[in-house]
Amino acid sequence: MSEAILISEPPAATAxxxxxxxxxxxxxxxxxxxxxxxxxxxxxxxxYYVYFEEMWQTVTVALLIASVKGSFVAAVFMxxxxxxxxxxxxxxxxxxVAVGLFALxxxxxxxxxxxxxxxx
Amino acid sequence: MxxxxxAIPYTTEIREDTGLYNGKLGMWLFLASEVMLFGALFSAYVxxxxxxxxxxxxxxLLNIPIGTFNTLVLxxxxxxxxxxxxxxxxxxxxxxxxxxxxxxxxxxxxxxxKSFEYNDKFNxxxxxxxxxxxxxxxxxxxxxxxxxxxxxxxxIGHIEGIGPFQTVETLKEAGATAVTIHPDxxxxxxxxWQQAERNxxxxxxxxxxxxxxAEDHAELSIDLSRVARLSPLAPxxxxxxxxxxxLTGLHALHVIGGIxxxxxxxxxxxxxxxxxxxxxxxxxxxxxxxxxxIDLLWIFLFPILYLL
Numbered sequence: 457m458s459e460a461i462l463i464s465e466p467p468a469a470t471a472x473x474x475x476x477x478x479x480x481x482x483x484x485x486x487x488x489x490x491x492x493x494x495x496x497x498x499x500x501x502x503x504y505y506v507y508f509e510e511m512w513q514t515v516t517v518a519l520l521i522a523s524v525k526g527s528f529v530a531a532v533f534m535x536x537x538x539x540x541x542x543x544x545x546x547x548x549x550x551x552x553v554a555v556g557l558f559a560l561x562x563x564x565x566x567x568x569x570x571x572x573x574x575x576x
Numbered sequence: 577m578x579x580x581x582x583a584i585p586y587t588t589e590i591r592e593d594t595g596l597y598n599g600k601l602g603m604w605l606f607l608a609s610e611v612m613l614f615g616a617l618f619s620a621y622v623x624x625x626x627x628x629x630x631x632x633x634x635x636x637l638l639n640i641p642i643g644t645f646n647t648l649v650l651x652x653x654x655x656x657x658x659x660x661x662x663x664x665x666x667x668x669x670x671x672x673x674x675x676x677x678x679x680x681x682x683x684x685x686x687x688x689x690k691s692f693e694y695n696d697k698f699n700x701x702x703x704x705x706x707x708x709x710x711x712x713x714x715x716x717x718x719x720x721x722x723x724x725x726x727x728x729x730x731x732i733g734h735i736e737g738i739g740p741f742q743t744v745e746t747l748k749e750a751g752a753t754a755v756t757i758h759p760d761x762x763x764x765x766x767x768x769w770q771q772a773e774r775n776x777x778x779x780x781x782x783x784x785x786x787x788x789x790a791e792d793h794a795e796l797s798i799d800l801s802r803v804a805r806l807s808p809l810a811p812x813x814x815x816x817x818x819x820x821x822x823l824t825g826l827h828a829l830h831v832i833g834g835i836x837x838x839x840x841x842x843x844x845x846x847x848x849x850x851x852x853x854x855x856x857x858x859x860x861x862x863x864x865x866x867x868x869x870i871d872l873l874w875i876f877l878f879p880i881l882y883l884l
Contacts, residue, residue, distance in 0.1 A: 479665045486662070490655040493875075497647050501640060504883045512626065518879040525875045533658050533868040540595035543604055550608040554615035561623040 489532045496525040588854045603862040607869050614873060617826070618880070621819050625884060631722065631765035634816045635884075637700075637732075637809060639693060643882040646689050647874060653682035654871040657838075657864045664857040669849055672860075676842050679867075683835045690828055697809040697817070698740035703757060703798060704730040704805040716794045718775040720763040731796070733759035744806045755806070756797045820881055827877060830870050837863045 500521050508514045531537040536547075586598040594601050625633060660675035708727035711718060721728050736756040738747065747755065766775075811818040841859055848856040 476666060479662050483659060483662050486655055486658045490651065493651045493654075494648065497644060497651065497878075500879050500883065501644050503879075504640065514884055515622065515626065515880075518884055519876075522876045522879050526872050529654065529868055529872050529875065533654055533871075534865055542594040542596060542601065546604050546608050550611045554611055557615050557619040558622065561619040564623060565626050 485532055489528045492528055493525055496521060496528075500525075588852070588858060597858055599858055599862045600865070603865050607865065610869060614823075614826075617819075617823055618876065621823065621880060624815050624819065625880070628815075634764040634809075634814055635766075636762065637697075637764055638820075638882045639696070640882055642689060642693060643878055646686055647878050649682050649686050649689070650871050650874050653679045653686070654868050656682070657860075657867045661857065661860050661864050664849075664853070664860055667853070673842065676838060680835060680838060680842070683831055683838075687828060687831055687835075690824065694821075695740075699734065700732070700809045701735045701742075701757070702730055702732045702807055702809070702813060703735075703755065703803055705798070706802055706804045714796070717759055717796070718778065719761045719766075720759055721775060722765060724775045724778045728763075730763070731757055731759050731798075732763055733757045736795075740808055741810060742806065742808070744800060744803050747806070748800060752800060754797050754799045755803070756795060759794050759796060823877055823881065827870065827873055830866075830873070834863070834867050834870055837866070 500518065503514075503517055503521065506517075508517070536543065584598070588597055590597055591601075596604075656675045656679045660672045660679065663669075663672040663675060705728075708729040709717065709731075711721045711725055711728055714728065717728055717731065718724050720731055734757070735742075736758065738752075738755070807813045809817055811821045841856075841863060845859070846856075848859070
């Protein structure tokens with residue numbers, strides 16, 4: 457048998473150890489999250505047609521919807537829901553840096569006299 | 577260890593101290609560095625966006641239906657990656673392979689749509705005038721003015737007969753003396769498109785035309801001596817487009833990386849399924865983590881670039 461055939465038709469190997477019921481449950485979860493992401497995308501686009509008085513209100517609502525969608529992806533697709541402690545530690549440090557960056561940006565906006573100086 | 581001769585430890589076994597196999601830990605550390613990279617770019621973008629003066633930040637120039645469709649394409653690819661991993665967990669290689677074909681199809685479709693969008697922007701121009709047009713003289717350009725009677729300092733639209741990336745200088749070098757522009761219905765300086773619609777209706781009524789005429793038939797020839805600057809919607813157009821191309825370009829590079837990794841694992845790398853299915857399944861899981869991260873990035877990129 458040629459190598460090409462072997463690659464396209466790998467012989468039945470021992471399946472990785474898995475609790476079949478658990479895997480099937482995960483499949484259903486993935487499909488539910490997919491549905492939620494589609495609904496979230498529709499909501500995000502619908503927000504475009506809502507007029508907010510201030511730009512920061514628009515930004516806040518948009519980022520809120522995006523955060524909910526992102527949380528679904530991270531928690532379910534990326535298995536962060538009930539993940540190992542070491543992963544939470546890595547993400548804690550990452551989160552602190554990321555939030556710090558945003559905090560610096562927000563601080564700058566309220567501290568620099570004319571931030572639009574940087575924008576043509 | 578299932579791979580007694582392997583130089584890499586903990587490819588399938590769980591390390592006691594981390595509770596993870598090494599590949600997964602490595603991928604998460606890499607993703608943490610990616611969060612830093614994109615976090616810096618996102619925070620810079622939000623800073624610039626909030627600091628921009630009213631009407632100076634391009635708004636409504638990206639195609640929202642196409643962006644929405646691309647978002648759905650990427651979300652679908654994330655689902656198929658997750659499902660393909662569960663198929664391997666259940667030992668169903670054929671189902672895994674079919675799902676990964678869909679993933680690769682979605683990934684290529686995403687890039688193709690993005691290329692179409694890029695090309696459209698490179699052929700879409702803004703023309704800044706030395707002296708603003710009086711809107712009374714050009715009633716069908718009312719959608720480009722802040723209100724129906726305001727002067728029009730620049731016009732945005734498609735220019736007839738010129739390719740991408742032209743400037744006033746390159747056009748003059750090529751011997752052109754004027755440009756013919758088909759203006760967009762609205763200018764991005766109008767943060768509320770409803771206002772542009774009102775302006776257009778008001779001015780069109782005065783001119784005895786309909787707003788549909790403005791969209792379909794407006795055409796304007798402008799002498800190059802009256803043009804102060806001319807730029808396609810490329811990075812040099814504005815801070816917004818520089819940010820747009822940086823963020824989406826970097827994201828597209830990640831998509832290409834994901835395609836290469838999945839394609840490798842689907843074809844030459846599939847040998848491992850015969851030899852060590854658990855290790856192969858783990859490879860799909862960590863590559864999937866990378867792919868879900870790409871999806872996660874787009875979930876944030878789409879609203880901030882297309883809708884704000």
